[in-house]
Amino acid sequence: MSRMDDTDPDAPGLASVPSPEGDERDLSKLLRLVAVGDQRAFELVYQQLARPAYGVIRRVLRDPAQSEEVTQEVLLEVWRTATRFDPAAGSAATWVLTIAHRRAIDRVRSEAAAAGREQKTAWDGSDSGDEVADLVAAMLDRERVQGCVGQLTDVQRESITLAYYGGYTYRQVSALVGVTLAAIKSRIRDGLLRLRDCLEVS
Amino acid sequence: MPLSRRDLHALTGVYALDALEDGAEYRRFTRHLRRCTSCAEEVRGFREVATALAFAASAEPPQELRERVMAAVGRTRQLPPEVTAQRRFRIWLPDIHLGAWLPRLATATACIAAAVVLGIALLSTRQQLNSVRAQSQQIAAVLAAPDVKTVTGPVTTGGEATVLLSAVKRELVVSTNGLAALPAGKAYELWLIGPSSAGKAAIRRAGLLPPAVAGLTAPVLASGLVAGDKLGVTVEPAGGSNQPTTTPILLLSLPAKV
Numbered sequence: 001m002s003r004m005d006d007t008d009p010d011a012p013g014l015a016s017v018p019s020p021e022g023d024e025r026d027l028s029k030l031l032r033l034v035a036v037g038d039q040r041a042f043e044l045v046y047q048q049l050a051r052p053a054y055g056v057i058r059r060v061l062r063d064p065a066q067s068e069e070v071t072q073e074v075l076l077e078v079w080r081t082a083t084r085f086d087p088a089a090g091s092a093a094t095w096v097l098t099i100a101h102r103r104a105i106d107r108v109r110s111e112a113a114a115a116g117r118e119q120k121t122a123w124d125g126s127d128s129g130d131e132v133a134d135l136v137a138a139m140l141d142r143e144r145v146q147g148c149v150g151q152l153t154d155v156q157r158e159s160i161t162l163a164y165y166g167g168y169t170y171r172q173v174s175a176l177v178g179v180t181l182a183a184i185k186s187r188i189r190d191g192l193l194r195l196r197d198c199l200e201v202s
Numbered sequence: 203m204p205l206s207r208r209d210l211h212a213l214t215g216v217y218a219l220d221a222l223e224d225g226a227e228y229r230r231f232t233r234h235l236r237r238c239t240s241c242a243e244e245v246r247g248f249r250e251v252a253t254a255l256a257f258a259a260s261a262e263p264p265q266e267l268r269e270r271v272m273a274a275v276g277r278t279r280q281l282p283p284e285v286t287a288q289r290r291f292r293i294w295l296p297d298i299h300l301g302a303w304l305p306r307l308a309t310a311t312a313c314i315a316a317a318v319v320l321g322i323a324l325l326s327t328r329q330q331l332n333s334v335r336a337q338s339q340q341i342a343a344v345l346a347a348p349d350v351k352t353v354t355g356p357v358t359t360g361g362e363a364t365v366l367l368s369a370v371k372r373e374l375v376v377s378t379n380g381l382a383a384l385p386a387g388k389a390y391e392l393w394l395i396g397p398s399s400a401g402k403a404a405i406r407r408a409g410l411l412p413p414a415v416a417g418l419t420a421p422v423l424a425s426g427l428v429a430g431d432k433l434g435v436t437v438e439p440a441g442g443s444n445q446p447t448t449t450p451i452l453l454l455s456l457p458a459k460v
Contacts, residue, residue, distance in 0.1 A: 189215030
């Protein structure tokens, strides 16, 4: 049985810690190794996820120095809490990038709360025009997502972009776009349903 | 203004994008999520979409970030896992149910701990319980051995076996998940296969796997491990055979220096 050869490498390496390199792309396995304190595995996780984490945090926060700081906090949180990662709840990349987006949002909202009225003027539109459009354009460069995002209606795309990359709450999106809360809710949900089917995520 | 159920359902999208601010609505929705499995499933899918959006936004962080993070990692203690038996039991069952999320490599310890719990949960008589307790203690001793090592290997007919072994104690614990169900009258039998001498491998019986529950088999303890042993698994008549009678569906090298 040829398969037996695969599992029978007589590898002296088995005597040491299981090597992560063989499963370098399998984040779920890497996180399990991270959970038992394997720093090498963590570096491989870093290699795969630091860019999207930093990228999405930076999209939300804009400020490079702040983005770097939050990215560092997020990655350290991944290290600290890898023991709690539950693969039943979603993929490893999603676990990490959900934390990343969430921490960026936390930063935006705590600053918004501190900034008070300044933030109100920002919602009045000064922040919503070309800059957001530029961000959308930059985001659309990525091929696979591009095709799918391109299939959304304009209003779906706008709502999802403002919410996810813009870091706005759906109330704020509703205020920016000038439609009802119910409409924003369904635009976002319908848009995500389409993206989900298009991207073929489960 | 109370939200209708339908309004709540419609919040899956904004929730998945972190666009639902903290407040009464957020709390109501998260409560609802616990009861509404279709909502939870939808949120899960939407988060995967958000992940694709994050990847689409990838940007190169400064090189110093990597050094700072790795330095911080080196001096940061990790949280302990949540380990109560009950909780683990609850977490692992859905894993198995979902097939695709089957734990593939080792949280071998977790896998075996779950299997211990399963084993205990399935047995009713005091005698069985006592024997499981005694075995569990031996298993616990292997898990706690300072030289414990983990090996995982795929079974050719599906699923995988996880082995925890201690060279010092010369013992190993075998647990499996996702193995194909066998017809009545058949069982999976474990073998320790030593290095061949005079063209003949020394094959010793190492126990039968108990029937799987939700895809997991309770751990089996085997003793008398020697250097160069491999673990084999074959399908045998229910009571086991003295020597393997079918082609092994797993042949796993165990760490050499026993």
